Amino acid sequence: MTPPTRLSWKDVRDEIHKAILSGRYGPGDRLPRDADIAEEMNCARSTVQRAMQDLSDSGLVDRRRKGGTRVRAEPVTRATLDIPITRREVEQRGGRYGYQLIRRVEETAPHSVLATFELTTPQPMQRIEALHFSDGRPYILEDRWVCPETVPEIRDLDLTSQSANEWLVLNKPYSRCDMRFFAITAEPQMAELLETEVGAALLVIERTTWIETAPITTVKAITAPGYRLLTTS
Amino acid sequence: MTPPTRLSWKDVRDEIHKAILSGRYGPGDRLPRDADIAEEMNCARSTVQRAMQDLSDSGLVDRRRKGGTRVRAEPVTRATLDIPITRREVEQRGGRYGYQLIRRVEETAPHSVLATFELTTPQPMQRIEALHFSDGRPYILEDRWVCPETVPEIRDLDLTSQSANEWLVLNKPYSRCDMRFFAITAEPQMAELLETEVGAALLVIERTTWIETAPITTVKAITAPGYRLLTTS
Structure with missing residues (x-):
């Protein structure tokens, strides 16, 4: 018997990313609530939150406290610059x-x-x-x-x-x-x-x-x- | 009676940030474990995790799965660029x-x-x-x-x-x-x-x-x- 596998936040992020890339959710569309995604994917809500944070950091979605999560209507190309000494x-x-x-x-x-x-x-x-x-x-x-x-x-x-x-x-x-x-x-x-x-x-x-x-x-x-x-x- | 106030992840982040700015934790130093900080600050561990994620995003600390969190020994100037259409x-x-x-x-x-x-x-x-x-x-x-x-x-x-x-x-x-x-x-x-x-x-x-x-x-x-x-x- 194989142990039940738990999804990592990266798995969850990639699934949501794929749904956006495929056009299932378009610019401006609202995504399901974290709790609903967590239930659907059988993972902790904090796992979904971590995944959403990453998608938000990369400029793909917008998180609002009350308004939930939306695919960015005006996407930006977001880059992180690390300038060492x-x-x-x-x-x-x-x-x-x-x-x-x-x-x-x-x-x-x-x-x-x-x-x-x-x-x-x-x-x-x-x-x-x-x-x-x-x-x-x-x-x-x-x-x-x-x-x-x-x-x-x-x-x-x-x-x-x-x-x-x-x-x-x-x-x-x-x-x-x-x-x-x-x-x-x-x-x-x-x-x-x-x-x-x-x-x-x-x-x-x-x-x-x-x-x-x-x-x-x-x-x-x-x-x-x-x-x-x-x-x- | 005032209701007990719960710290937000931003409060927690600012506290940790201050401890680094003050020199209490120097370059390369290991920070306390998330669970210990959560207990000390009387907040959820996920709140500490969110705060640490933000400090990591801004290049101030390094998170390692097993090695815990350290103040970056070789800090970088990290900037996020948003390039709109x-x-x-x-x-x-x-x-x-x-x-x-x-x-x-x-x-x-x-x-x-x-x-x-x-x-x-x-x-x-x-x-x-x-x-x-x-x-x-x-x-x-x-x-x-x-x-x-x-x-x-x-x-x-x-x-x-x-x-x-x-x-x-x-x-x-x-x-x-x-x-x-x-x-x-x-x-x-x-x-x-x-x-x-x-x-x-x-x-x-x-x-x-x-x-x-x-x-x-x-x-x-x-x-x-x-x-x-x-x-x-």
Whole structure:
């Protein structure tokens, strides 16, 4: 006698996914209640909830507390981006990591930086510029502002051997992160640092983090030509 | 007498998050077992599980079936990107949407396209080029390949009024999506279509979708200068 098999949440998710892919439930359609699916599939309601959460995370269905679950009428292409610290990223791609601090000053932040932080009062910030290398070639040029009011430790940190990127990610967890992706052409100074031509197209990944409403840091990771950010889901 | 209040999964998540932010649990540390947290916080174990799932989704902790939950030793900056259909995106940003089919041919796909689809045998594909406008200005230049073996309907579709982007998203749910983000400089033809200068830096969002292992479509969304992709978490 074989033991009765219990469906995992992934089995349940795949069944519901198939029903949507087949067109049995179309855009905007309401799905059966979790409890009814659980009864039909002979599994726990929490198993159905976990499956629905995953389908919601991938942008396929919408969950509402009272309104149940619907197939998204206006589906989105949802992708999860995991951006590791740059040292790890270089190593994961098989490169030898290198790092160089270029410049570090404390000055009143320009209005554009204050606006990014959603601040209105001018205040001194640390500006840190550094280069990350892969196999000796420039990989990312980091243009960063750090708020010493939130991160007083930054003033005494030795940033010649460890990057602000690494130290902040490991020591300053954030509660909010805004990201922007855009393209720029390399200006002369940028081109020289990245060892490329003036006018080359560069992908910029800008990140700004806060703990509650206190700004931690905003950074433009200016990537070298040919850089590709990948995601699979 | 006030009724006893039950913690929601968000309350539980915020408590655990705070414990990590405060440094009580550092990178790599193991968190208490779900059951122990549930007992301590006087809530259901499924509430703790839901909270942990959220913390895992945001890249703060790692869940292992047997190994319990750990604070990520190598934290990542995790962001969720929701890319709506282009018409909706333009409308959500307050623009008037416009669309124009530029070219549509069926031809043997080049090796680069076959490689993107993870195919080895050459086969005919529909190549579709189209322009999306916002307030009459070019917004995204779409350079797309569709696999008619997976999507036979594509051959008879009128793509002069509805974009392949919109039709595919609404009618062909996928089970896998790969995305790539990179920057290119505008070539002469591209520059003319996007009404910009040759050499302008353009952000490209490339998406490739499959249903199981059958390729659906691969598309380069070549965005106009100044385009910014945003994400908040």
